[in-house]
Amino acid sequence: MRHHAIDVDNPNARIEPYTQAAGGWGALLSVARNLKRQNILKKGAISLLNVNQPTGFDCPGCAWPEKKDSHAFNFCENGAKAVAFEATSKYLSNEFFAQHTLRELAEKSDFYLEDLGRLSHPLSYDAAQDRYVAISWDDAFQLIAKHLNALDDPNRAAFYTSGRASNEASFLFQLFVRCFGTNNFPDCSNMCHEATSVALLAAIGLGKGTVTLDDFDHADAVFIFGHNPGTNHPRMLATLREVSRRGGTIVAVNPLKERGLERFQDPQAMMEMVTNQSTPISRYYFQPKVGGDYAVLLGMLKHLQQWDQAALAAGQSSVFDREFIAQHCEGFASMLALVDATPWAEIHEHSGLSPTHLQALAKLYLDAKRVIFCWGMGITQHRHGTLNVHLLANLMLARGQIGKAGAGLCPVRGHSNVQGNRTMGLNELPSTQFLDSLDRVFQIKSPRAHGLAVVESIQAMHDGRVKVFFSLGGNFAAASPDTDFTAQALRHCDLVVNVATKLNRSHLICGQAALLLPCLGRTEIDMQLHGPQAISVEDSMSNVHLSAGQNQPISEHLLSEIDIVARMAEATLGKDHIDWRWYVESYDRIRDAIAEVFSEFHDFNRRVYPPGGFHLEHPANQMQWRTASKKAQFIIAPMASVYADAENQYLATQQQQHYLLMTIRSHDQYNTTIYGLDDRYRGVYGQRRVIFMNPEDIQASAFAEGQWVDIESIYRDQVKRVVQHFKIVAYNIPRGSVAAYYPETNPLVALSSHDPYAKIPASKSIPVILHAGQAAEYTGSAGIADAVLMK
Numbered sequence: 001m002r003h004h005a006i007d008v009d010n011p012n013a014r015i016e017p018y019t020q021a022a023g024g025w026g027a028l029l030s031v032a033r034n035l036k037r038q039n040i041l042k043k044g045a046i047s048l049l050n051v052n053q054p055t056g057f058d059c060p061g062c063a064w065p066e067k068k069d070s071h072a073f074n075f076c077e078n079g080a081k082a083v084a085f086e087a088t089s090k091y092l093s094n095e096f097f098a099q100h101t102l103r104e105l106a107e108k109s110d111f112y113l114e115d116l117g118r119l120s121h122p123l124s125y126d127a128a129q130d131r132y133v134a135i136s137w138d139d140a141f142q143l144i145a146k147h148l149n150a151l152d153d154p155n156r157a158a159f160y161t162s163g164r165a166s167n168e169a170s171f172l173f174q175l176f177v178r179c180f181g182t183n184n185f186p187d188c189s190n191m192c193h194e195a196t197s198v199a200l201l202a203a204i205g206l207g208k209g210t211v212t213l214d215d216f217d218h219a220d221a222v223f224i225f226g227h228n229p230g231t232n233h234p235r236m237l238a239t240l241r242e243v244s245r246r247g248g249t250i251v252a253v254n255p256l257k258e259r260g261l262e263r264f265q266d267p268q269a270m271m272e273m274v275t276n277q278s279t280p281i282s283r284y285y286f287q288p289k290v291g292g293d294y295a296v297l298l299g300m301l302k303h304l305q306q307w308d309q310a311a312l313a314a315g316q317s318s319v320f321d322r323e324f325i326a327q328h329c330e331g332f333a334s335m336l337a338l339v340d341a342t343p344w345a346e347i348h349e350h351s352g353l354s355p356t357h358l359q360a361l362a363k364l365y366l367d368a369k370r371v372i373f374c375w376g377m378g379i380t381q382h383r384h385g386t387l388n389v390h391l392l393a394n395l396m397l398a399r400g401q402i403g404k405a406g407a408g409l410c411p412v413r414g415h416s417n418v419q420g421n422r423t424m425g426l427n428e429l430p431s432t433q434f435l436d437s438l439d440r441v442f443q444i445k446s447p448r449a450h451g452l453a454v455v456e457s458i459q460a461m462h463d464g465r466v467k468v469f470f471s472l473g474g475n476f477a478a479a480s481p482d483t484d485f486t487a488q489a490l491r492h493c494d495l496v497v498n499v500a501t502k503l504n505r506s507h508l509i510c511g512q513a514a515l516l517l518p519c520l521g522r523t524e525i526d527m528q529l530h531g532p533q534a535i536s537v538e539d540s541m542s543n544v545h546l547s548a549g550q551n552q553p554i555s556e557h558l559l560s561e562i563d564i565v566a567r568m569a570e571a572t573l574g575k576d577h578i579d580w581r582w583y584v585e586s587y588d589r590i591r592d593a594i595a596e597v598f599s600e601f602h603d604f605n606r607r608v609y610p611p612g613g614f615h616l617e618h619p620a621n622q623m624q625w626r627t628a629s630k631k632a633q634f635i636i637a638p639m640a641s642v643y644a645d646a647e648n649q650y651l652a653t654q655q656q657q658h659y660l661l662m663t664i665r666s667h668d669q670y671n672t673t674i675y676g677l678d679d680r681y682r683g684v685y686g687q688r689r690v691i692f693m694n695p696e697d698i699q700a701s702a703f704a705e706g707q708w709v710d711i712e713s714i715y716r717d718q719v720k721r722v723v724q725h726f727k728i729v730a731y732n733i734p735r736g737s738v739a740a741y742y743p744e745t746n747p748l749v750a751l752s753s754h755d756p757y758a759k760i761p762a763s764k765s766i767p768v769i770l771h772a773g774q775a776a777e778y779t780g781s782a783g784i785a786d787a788v789l790m791k
Contacts, residue, residue, distance in 0.1 A: 090117025154181030162474030163415025183451030205626030218406030226378020230260015289352025321400030545613030
């Protein structure tokens with residue numbers, strides 16, 4: 001399969017350092033440009049006034065929570081882009097698909113596909129014409145039912161979900177799939193924060209963060225590990241700004257220097273805007289090398305241990321909260337023994353920090369009485385992602401930083417309801433307690449065998465063991481690792497179904513049959529028999545609230561995700577046992593059912609309708625640990641198991657100069673959705689095929705800044721994985737580390753390179769070598785170059 005670079009010589013492309021703070025006038029201008037681009041200046045402005053408001057709709061972007069005393073403008077630049085691209089006036093008619101084959105569309109960029117507008121009609125793939133053609137909703141559901149019911153085993157189907165699906169859609173979806181007979185629920189969590197869920201479940205009994213926004217008002221220090229809030233969760237910058245302005249310490253631990261972690265100009269702070277001033281965010285900034293997080297965190301523990309020994313020898317109080325540990329924890333002594341046995345030289349070698357900087361980082365943690373740890377996919381997307389999160393939990397447990405105001409664990413989740421999906425049961429490894437409750441309420445018998453996650457589903461499709469793939473939102477083919485392999489796997493299916501609002505790369509990869517089903521967006525009115533409906537979502541801090549669209553649907557042919565799930569379920573299973581479409585008439589009925597299944601959702605409707613909804617309390621904050629022993633667990637692994645695993649041992653045998661590549665988002669991007677061709681804060685304009693390198697690495701290599709290179713990953717399976725035509729850009733990143741945007745670099749991630757516990761792809765630590773390349777000829781309006789997934 002070829003990978004085309006169709007615009008790497010874009011005449012509008014340039015590298016121009018950005019000198020302004022994050023946010024500010026640049027953000028406001030970007031919002032205006034995006035509203036204008038979608039031809040919705042008036043409609044878009046009205047929509048933005050309703051986003052993240054108590055009676056409005058939840059932003060279709062990130063999962064950062066809203067403050068109770070929210071502003072009239074409660075959105076960020078990237079949230080505004082998400083709203084603009086969903087509320088767009090552009091739409092795709094049936095005539096468009098009659099004029100374009102999938103092969104032709106596959107040659108276009110992700111930005112081009114996104115910018116075409118909304119899907120307006122249900123479509124079926126005609127292989128003879130290589131085109132999507134119109135199909136009625138009834139015929140579409142009958143086709144799905146035909147394929148599902150023809151399977152000799154329910155486990156030969158897999159049901160994927162993206163994080164934008166509501167609680168109600170997620171609950172009904174998992175109920176249908178379990179009635180059908182499988183737990184095959186590959187989910188977007190499997191590719192981002194599954195390491196967090198697995199690690200925290202084992203360590204503190206529930207795979208969620210423990211903090212609320214109020215905790216940030218009381219924290220002495222906030223540590224940000226492997227996360228770039230300025231692009232990924234810009235509303236978080238307003239929270240960090242408040243911490244900084246009241247004198248709190250913010251510590252960034254991240255390989256790349258990121259503008260959003262340095263300083264922020266709040267567009268809602270009039271004086272900052274008028275005077276062009278900004279607020280410093282991180283008081284301290286540490287740059288470990290890519291993949292060095294485990295060594296950094298273990299080094300922090302080792303410093304604490306040594307300071308503790310010195311304090312006790314001097315008759316002083318322990319550095320550790322030994323009363324908390326004795327009462328609530330297990331495994332502390334064995335953890336300290338392993339830390340003590342780990343040589344400093346090994347820690348410093350792998351961390352990428354100097355001994356002085358590592359000690360300073362540990363001292364900052366020691367000196368703060370109330371600490372919040374925040375982290376993103378820079379921590380989780382490694383083969384040791386789960387182990388990274390274990391060490392974060394260890395550090396916090398060791399000093400009693402869980403269960404008190406102003407302190408705790410704060411995984412910063414991605415998509416707006418990705419946490420709610422999991423809460424509602426979209427999990428390939430469901431608990432027995434949940435299944436028992438589901439069976440009791442609906443009088444069914446749920447399957448008990450564990451299902452397939454993303455990596456396992458891709459392999460199963462490739463092997464022919466899974467023949468039907470259903471995607472409730474998302475962009476599975478582009479988001480997944482090993483892009484070529486994933487595309488081949490999808491083509492091996494008998495049926496591929498995608499539910500979506502807009503066209504994306506995955507819709508161009510079809511099985512023997514394929515359906516593309518358009519659904520309502522978060523911004524649109526969802527009118528059902530009992531009137532306009534509201535859905536609910538759970539944010540990154542376990543707050544559950546309602547979301548109700550305000551805009552008229554762009555097409556009369558759209559169905560809600562809930563309606564699509566119900567009609568599919570009725571077509572497949574009938575309605576003798578469960579009247580699926582009865583639940584669609586009023587979503588209150590779904591919430592009543594959720595309340596019966598989950599005790600924490602008692603009185604769901606009564607509690608969710610008041611503005612702001614309600615909070616799901618984390619048991620750990622009441623010192624309740626839902627582990628087997630009813631105590632929190634210190635869990636640690638030797639560094640050798642992290643940095644000398646089979647892949648690293650193979651890498652050590654290679655003679656070529658290699659680097660560790662981390663995949664990142666641009667500022668004009670959310671997940672795999674491309675809103676534009678700029679990455680303003682990193683000084684990249686009109687292009688995406690760039691690779692960020694340390695200037696000393698460039699000088700020491702055979703390459704030069706601005707030179708075109710091809711990137712090849714190195715794994716012990718020795719499969720050749722190459723992406724072509726990337727321009728070298730000098731950047732502030734540790735030596736030996738490089739960075740480039742996904743999904744363009746996802747073809748480099750071997751399916752086998754994943755965390756063994758959470759099965760999360762190691763997209764943040766890809767071993768690569770560089771080859772001299774050449775720019776392809778610019779072909780005009782297509783935009784960026786992406787992996788072409790059509791044969």
